[in-house]
Amino acid sequence: MNLKKTFSELFSVPRLTYRAWKVWRRDFDVFMKTIRINFLPSLIEPILYLLALGVGLGGFVAPVEGMPYVKFIAPALVAISVMYGAFFENTYASFVRMYFQKTFDAIIATPVSVEEVIAGELLWGATRATINSTTVLAVVACFGLISSPAALLVPLLSFMCGLMFASIAMCFTAIAAEIDFFNYPSFLFITPMFLLSGTFFPLSTLPPAAQVAAQAVLPLTHVVILSRSLTTGVLSSSLLLNTAWVVGVTAVFFVLSINMMRKRLIK
């Protein structure tokens, strides 16, 4: 009985209004204040990776799936920036706003509800992911590593996948007793994904069981597949499955993270 109640509490669809965008706007305003340094990581990092791994290491690597190594990792860098952008925004940064700055408490005293505060944070996390990945996409394009106009859909993909990582991240924030807690998901979830999701070597080189596992539990796998298809223009109907996976996981964690945060904030 109690379990049933908890379940329905955690998965009840929150009532949201346009006010969530006011919270998004707050975070956007802060971002604009320091816009110059905000772009620095997403400009510099992909250049370093492309030079070190693509050009440097790539010199020793045979073409992968019919393309030069540097071209193989370029779309992965785009996907990784989506993950990092949303994950760090809605773990460390959201936690600081919630716990140290009491920003959420201040907003909840206005007509904006707690659900809208969290939804606004998630939308901002997705936006942040989109800003990051679009910057990375531009850098990659400058290196001549984009070969399809379908790459123009990358921002859309980034927002959708950004919302997924944002929602997952917010679940960790809901259970974090202190900020150091985020070391666990960072090293046990994010770093393995960074390395094992078909990013720097093809999934097909993993043992079959590991391939299945990667597709089942590592969200980045799907994002990399989608991103690689859009930048290379090699499209197939199986992409619909990847898209469905992302949409489904996003829907579940979006609802779950909002309810978990409400339970944490409203005693």
Next chain:
Amino acid sequence: MASIVVAKELTKKFGEFTAVDHVSFEVHKGECVGFLGPNGAGKTTTVRMVYCFLPPTEGELTVAGYDVKRHSREIKRLVGVAPQEDNLDPDFTVLKNLLVYARYFDLPKDEALRRAMAQLKFFQLEEKRDMHISQLSTGMKRRLILARALINNPQLLLLDEPTTGLDPQARHLVWDEVRTLRRQGVTTILTTHYMEEAAALCDRVLIMGGGRIIEQGAPQELVRKHVGEDVLEVSVDDENTLQLLKTRFPEATFEFSGDRLYVFTQHAHGVFERFLTEYPLKNVTIRNANLEDVFLKLTGRRLKE
């Protein structure tokens, strides 16, 4: 008089712990009501239920006719909140704090700016408008929190310990501002553990202890009713003095706090003076009774942290 807040048997439990225990009270339009009590008395929890930050466990609570359980959005639109802790937005300047906050209330941009400037003027923060929050003193932060609470022209202002941690000068500045607001007819609920503050600002005080309302009334009325006009305060080091006082003032109340004995009687001025001319005790003070004495008499404790 019309009531803006009505609480009936209002209760809040956190797990097994009952923070607010079946309290009933009303706040009328235009009144300044103070919740007075030590830390843990349930003041802040009560106020947080009024602005729909905490859902009540039991009982009824309406604000401006709206039920807190069903109409939190409507209530929050009408209420201005100055919380105990500093939750100003450290990512923004003084002025931007007010503008961003105004946005949460759907105020149009130009109206928000007009109100923000008016509030900064009223709270003497005009010159700080472009400063960052970290550059403000505690007193200035407090005043900015008050300014922020007023940005939506609230019908009801909630001040949770508005002067805790302020130096006397900053405290008096806040008091002046609260008094001005009161003259303008803003209904105010404040919590405090300073007796002096409750006496200076409130039309009515509700004394809380252990989650309950122990007593309520106008500050002066409560003082007269419970502790009379004068209090005799004496350091008692021997049983004889106590016996002497007890024989001499059989109807009086005696309360110990530390090594000080407090004697409350309903007698008029002068009885303690006459007594002292007969028995010149050492270390003795006769002073006007105050709210703190009421609290001591009602709870047997001094109101200190």
